[in-house]
Amino acid sequence: MSNTSSDTTGDESLITTEVETGSTQRTPARTAVAARDLNVYYGDEQAIDDVTIEIPEKRVTALIGPSGCGKSTFLRCINRMNDMIEVCRVEGDVEFGGKNVYDDDVDPVALRRKIGMVFQKPNPFPKSIRDNVAYGLKIQGYDGDVDERVEESLKAAALYEEVKDQLDSSGLDLSGGQQQRLCIARAIAPDPEVVLMDEPTSALDPVAASKIEDLIDDLAEQYTVIIVTHNMQQAARISDRTAVFLTGGRLVEYDDTPKIFEDPEEQRVEDYITGKFG
Numbered sequence: 278m279s280n281t282s283s284d285t286t287g288d289e290s291l292i293t294t295e296v297e298t299g300s301t302q303r304t305p306a307r308t309a310v311a312a313r314d315l316n317v318y319y320g321d322e323q324a325i326d327d328v329t330i331e332i333p334e335k336r337v338t339a340l341i342g343p344s345g346c347g348k349s350t351f352l353r354c355i356n357r358m359n360d361m362i363e364v365c366r367v368e369g370d371v372e373f374g375g376k377n378v379y380d381d382d383v384d385p386v387a388l389r390r391k392i393g394m395v396f397q398k399p400n401p402f403p404k405s406i407r408d409n410v411a412y413g414l415k416i417q418g419y420d421g422d423v424d425e426r427v428e429e430s431l432k433a434a435a436l437y438e439e440v441k442d443q444l445d446s447s448g449l450d451l452s453g454g455q456q457q458r459l460c461i462a463r464a465i466a467p468d469p470e471v472v473l474m475d476e477p478t479s480a481l482d483p484v485a486a487s488k489i490e491d492l493i494d495d496l497a498e499q500y501t502v503i504i505v506t507h508n509m510q511q512a513a514r515i516s517d518r519t520a521v522f523l524t525g526g527r528l529v530e531y532d533d534t535p536k537i538f539e540d541p542e543e544q545r546v547e548d549y550i551t552g553k554f555g
C-alpha cells in the first residue's frame with residue numbers, strides 16, 4: 278500500500294503545530310484535508326457555520342461536540358456524501374490533493390475511493406467476507422491480485438487471523454466488532470488516503486470497541502483518520518488533534534488533543550469537556 282504525499286495539499290502546507298507521535302518524537306505533519314470558509318445548509322437551516330480547519334496527514338483527528346452540532350455533516354462534506362441529501366447545500370472549499378473537492382470536474386465516486394468511510398452501525402453487504410473486501414476493487418477495475426489485496430486489507434484491519442479459514446462465509450455471520458473491522462477492511466482495500474469514521478464504536482461492546490481503538494492507532498501509520506465520536510475518553514485516548522464543534526455548527530477550538538482536554542482556551546470547551554452540558 279502506498280500513500281504518496283505528492284498529491285496532498287502541497288509542500289507549503291506544513292501545519293505550524295507539531296503533533297506528538299507515539300515515539301514521543303515531534304514531527305510536523307502535512308495537511309491532508311483543509312476546509313476553508315465552509316458553510317453547510319439543509320434547506321434554510323445552517324448546520325456548519327464558517328468552518329476553516331487543516332487536518333494533518335497520517336494522524337487521528339477527532340471531531341467532538343454535543344448532538345446536532347454538525348460533526349457528521351462536516352465529515353460527510355469531506356467525501357461529498359452530503360451530495361446524496363437533496364436539501365443539502367455546501368458553500369466554501371474542502372481541499373484534498375491540492376483541489377477543491379466541490380470543483381465541477383471532481384468525480385465523487387473517484388473521490389470516495391481516496392476518502393473511504395466507516396459508519397456507526399457495521400454495514401457489511403450480504404456477501405462473503407472475501408466479496409465484501411473485494412467490492413471496491415471490482416468496481417474500480419483493480420488489475421492486481423484481488424485475493425492478495427483482500428488478505429492485506431483484512432490483516433491491516435486486524436481481522437485476518439480470525440477469518441482466514443472462512444473467507445467464503447457471509448460477512449453477516451460475524452460478530453458486531455468483527456463486522457466493523459470487515460467494514461474497515463472494505464474501506465481500506467481500494468488504498469484510500471483518508472478514512473472517515475462516524476462513531477465507529479458506538480454500536481459495539483467495550484471489548485470490541487477497544488479492538489477498534491487499537492486498530493485506529495495502527496491505521497494512522499498509513500492513513501489520515503478523521504473520527505466523529507461522542508465518547509470524550511475515546512477522543513482523548515486515540516486522537517492526536519481534536520476539533521470541538523458547538524451548537525450552530527461552529528468550530529470553537531481545534532488543537533493538539535492533550536491541550537484540548539487539559540487546558541482548553543475556551544470556557545465553553547472546558548464546560549463541555551467537564552460535562553456541564555452536551
Ligand SMILES: Nc1ncnc2c1ncn2[C@@H]1O[C@H](COP(=O)(O)OP(=O)(O)OP(=O)(O)O)[C@@H](O)[C@H]1O
Binds near residue numbers: 319345346347
Ligand atoms: N439529512 C438531513 N436533513 C435535514 N437536516 C439535517 C440532516 N442531517 C442533519 N441535519 C441537521 O443538521 C444539524 C447537524 O446535524 P449532524 O448530524 O451533522 O450533527 P452531529 O453533531 O453529527 O449530531 P449527532 O452527534 O447527534 O450525530 C442538525 O440540526 C440536524 O438536524
